[in-house]
Amino acid sequence: MFLINCPYCGEREQAEFSCGGEAHIVRPKNPPELTDDQWSEYLFMRKNIKGIQFERWNHSNGCRRWFNVARNTATDEILKIYNMGEKPPNISGDALDTPSGEPEIGSGNISTTYTKK
Numbered sequence: 001m002f003l004i005n006c007p008y009c010g011e012r013e014q015a016e017f018s019c020g021g022e023a024h025i026v027r028p029k030n031p032p033e034l035t036d037d038q039w040s041e042y043l044f045m046r047k048n049i050k051g052i053q054f055e056r057w058n059h060s061n062g063c064r065r066w067f068n069v070a071r072n073t074a075t076d077e078i079l080k081i082y083n084m085g086e087k088p089p090n091i092s093g094d095a096l097d098t099p100s101g102e103p104e105i106g107s108g109n110i111s112t113t114y115t116k117k
């Protein structure tokens, strides 16, 4: 459980919110021209990073508005909250993505790397 600072309501418990998954997914401009693999990649394939990830969140038990969050998924630290339609913040510096510096993907027992055919 962690707190999220809704840009419209203020700080609330995470239980009031719903995560809408990865942010900044752009719909292809020419869907009829895509292969089934390309279309399914757009629809279903999302990053599941252990580290800093940009996500869409909805204050589903509050104002019901959407916003973007830059969150470290390893620590649940929220690094930035910004409006829908804004570009992702440039988060860099000396801070490690994960507390012990392990790689974002494949640091568990199961590899999550997606290999395109």
Ligand SMILES: [Zn+2]
Pocket: 006, 007, 008, 009, 010, 059, 062, 063, 064, 065
């Ligand atoms: Zn709200």
